[in-house]
Amino acid sequence: MDSGNTDAAEIDETTLLGRRAGLLSRRSFLIGSAAGVGALGLAGCATSDGMSFAEAAKVYGPVPDEKFPIPAVDVSKVDPKYYRRTVRYDTKEAPGTIIVDPGNYYVYRIEDDGSATRYGANVGRDGFRWSGDAYVGRKSEWATWTPPREMIRRQPEAAKWARGMPGGLDNPLGARTLHLYQNGAYTLYTIYASLDAESIGTGITSGCVGLLTQDMMHLYSRTPVKTKVVVLPA
Numbered sequence: 001m002d003s004g005n006t007d008a009a010e011i012d013e014t015t016l017l018g019r020r021a022g023l024l025s026r027r028s029f030l031i032g033s034a035a036g037v038g039a040l041g042l043a044g045c046a047t048s049d050g051m052s053f054a055e056a057a058k059v060y061g062p063v064p065d066e067k068f069p070i071p072a073v074d075v076s077k078v079d080p081k082y083y084r085r086t087v088r089y090d091t092k093e094a095p096g097t098i099i100v101d102p103g104n105y106y107v108y109r110i111e112d113d114g115s116a117t118r119y120g121a122n123v124g125r126d127g128f129r130w131s132g133d134a135y136v137g138r139k140s141e142w143a144t145w146t147p148p149r150e151m152i153r154r155q156p157e158a159a160k161w162a163r164g165m166p167g168g169l170d171n172p173l174g175a176r177t178l179h180l181y182q183n184g185a186y187t188l189y190t191i192y193a194s195l196d197a198e199s200i201g202t203g204i205t206s207g208c209v210g211l212l213t214q215d216m217m218h219l220y221s222r223t224p225v226k227t228k229v230v231v232l233p234a
Contacts, residue, residue: 056083060214067142068168070175070195070213077197082106082120084215089116093230098136098178098191098223100209100231102129105201107191107211109219119215122199123234128206131233134189136225137181142167169195175213176220180229191229192216203234 060073174193193216
């Protein structure tokens with residue numbers, strides 16, 4: 001478990017300060033070059049009945065016992081089709097595999113009964129999407145975020161975090177982060193926790209994938225290091 005520094009993720013210049021007071025944007029991670037191609041094609045899936053608004057309000061309620069208490073999600077700002085749910089999913093991938101479907105703004109965790117847990121996500125915007133196979137090389141809780149030098153050159157205001165921004169609600173990496181690797185090397189891409197409800201179902205990042213914090217914690221707790229991750233073409 002890695003709760004130390006990570007300098008891989010950049011925040012897009014236009015969203016560094018966030019659109020709401022007190023919340024540093026987690027919405028755009030500028031990542032550099034794309035990973036390898038060749039994602040596995042998968043069969044379609046059929047959804048089961050989704051949760052009600054009242055159920056969603058409970059699932060996405062506050063998490064007060066965290067190191068930094070997590071506020072409730074305003075579920076009225078999330079399209080109900082992006083609420084967490086169990087769906088039918090036919091695939092040859094092993095249970096536990098994570099499949100990212102950026103074209104539909106979903107992340108799936110494959111279960112052992114022909115189903116998957118499906119989460120709504122934000123994904124890379126046009127020009128920054130990538131596809132291929134990776135794996136979870138390490139995991140972070142409330143990690144320190146360090147802006148890369150390239151970002152500091154574009155955004156001088158980020159220089160104050162050159163030695164690292166401590167973990168917390170304003171930290172772009174969020175409460176939980178899965179760091180994606182290929183062939184022993186960090187791809188610079190992550191699956192991370194977002195407090196921005198309105199970002200779910202949009203292509204706004206530079207390659208990273210964001211889940212609502214409560215969903216990310218749910219996925220994180222069930223995902224060991226070395227878990228396979230398949231990112232489909234958009």
